Amino acid sequence: MNQFPIIDGHNDTLLKLHQQEKGKGRLFFNESSIGHIDLPRAKKGQFSGGFFAIFCPHPSGSLLPDFEKFATEKGYDLPLSAPAEYEYCHRMTNAMVADLFSLEANSNGSFKVVRTVDELSNLVHKETIAAILHFEGAEAIDTDLDALSVYYQAGLRSIGLVWSRPNAFAQGVPYRYPSTPDIGAGLTESGKSLVRECNQLGIMLDLSHLNEKGFWDVAEISDAPLVATHSNAHTISPISRNLTDKQLDAIAESNGVVGVTYAVNMLRPDGKLNTDTPLEEIVKHIDYIASRIGIEHVVLGSDFDGTTLPDELGDVTGVPKVLELLKNHGFSDKDLCKLTYENWLRVLKNTWK
Numbered sequence: 001m002n003q004f005p006i007i008d009g010h011n012d013t014l015l016k017l018h019q020q021e022k023g024k025g026r027l028f029f030n031e032s033s034i035g036h037i038d039l040p041r042a043k044k045g046q047f048s049g050g051f052f053a054i055f056c057p058h059p060s061g062s063l064l065p066d067f068e069k070f071a072t073e074k075g076y077d078l079p080l081s082a083p084a085e086y087e088y089c090h091r092m093t094n095a096m097v098a099d100l101f102s103l104e105a106n107s108n109g110s111f112k113v114v115r116t117v118d119e120l121s122n123l124v125h126k127e128t129i130a131a132i133l134h135f136e137g138a139e140a141i142d143t144d145l146d147a148l149s150v151y152y153q154a155g156l157r158s159i160g161l162v163w164s165r166p167n168a169f170a171q172g173v174p175y176r177y178p179s180t181p182d183i184g185a186g187l188t189e190s191g192k193s194l195v196r197e198c199n200q201l202g203i204m205l206d207l208s209h210l211n212e213k214g215f216w217d218v219a220e221i222s223d224a225p226l227v228a229t230h231s232n233a234h235t236i237s238p239i240s241r242n243l244t245d246k247q248l249d250a251i252a253e254s255n256g257v258v259g260v261t262y263a264v265n266m267l268r269p270d271g272k273l274n275t276d277t278p279l280e281e282i283v284k285h286i287d288y289i290a291s292r293i294g295i296e297h298v299v300l301g302s303d304f305d306g307t308t309l310p311d312e313l314g315d316v317t318g319v320p321k322v323l324e325l326l327k328n329h330g331f332s333d334k335d336l337c338k339l340t341y342e343n344w345l346r347v348l349k350n351t352w353k
């Protein structure tokens with residue numbers, strides 16, 4: 001039995017499968033060397049389940065931001081991405097939710113969408129991958145929030161108000177290095193209503209990609225533990241997407257969690273998109289956050305299939321090497337159980353209804 005089954009905070013695998021449908025796309029159930037997760041590789045990587053994000057890229061925009069084009073003397077300053085329209089996102093989201101359910105239907109029981117903590121904890125030590133339906137950005141939801149309850153009934157259990165762009169609810173943080181996350185305005189009135197409604201329904205709110213004013217608005221309004229599914233320590237890597245010490249403290253105070261992400265530009269002290277990044281950089285962020293706020297508040301939030309990873313990690317199969325490094329660094333088996341799955345079970349128990 002896998003001693004440290006991983007519940008992972010964020011992946012964009014659904015988008016990768018969706019976009020590649022027309023072409024040479026990989027299939028989730030067959031092992032491939034394309035991208036970061038498929039079922040056989042997930043098993044090798046101790047990936048037991050996680051948040052499967054639905055993200056709608058702007059129809060005209062490229063997915064990978066052009067860091068070189070927006071280089072500054074000390075780093076980069078990418079403009080905020082253009083907003084995406086509700087109709088477009090609503091349609092694309094429905095298509096991707098349908099993809100998720102067809103994966104489940106065709107999986108022969110090896111992949112299951114979970115809606116309760118019991119369902120999730122029952123699968124943690126089993127072979128079946130547990131998928132939590134997550135929206136990265138709330139563009140598919142109308143400001144009357146009718147779609148929210150429909151998606152909740154379908155299985156939505158986690159939502160990030162924004163990706164790094166503005167929408168009707170909030171403003172995402174642009175990629176800027178060096179910079180604090182304090183760029184732009186806080187939540188709109190619709191954003192505040194969305195937070196309250198998510199609390200009411202028991203949908204987790206994800207603070208990654210939200211700017212700092214928005215973060216504090218959610219901290220004030222929400223009665224659930226604060227969660228950032230894929231963000232690192234700003235003190236180590238001072239990019240706008242990472243969390244300041246004050247934000248880390250607020251997450252701990254709410255009994256929430258931070259998902260340490262493997263995005264090289266959010267790990268590295270120089271913020272560069274350089275894949276020659278040792279795995280020790282991941283350990284440093286976990287160690288820093290655990291020392292400051294406790295290992296009870298740290299989880300893993302890979303961003304597989306959505307970001308640029310260290311070469312040494314490669315894909316999901318590289319994660320056991322990180323756990324090995326953490327052991328060598330002095331993390332106990334108990335600590336690693338908390339990091340890999342126990343903290344998530346606690347937070348979701350306190351969040352989902």
Ligand SMILES: [Zn+2]
Nearest residue numbers: 136209230306
């Ligand atoms: Zn993201």
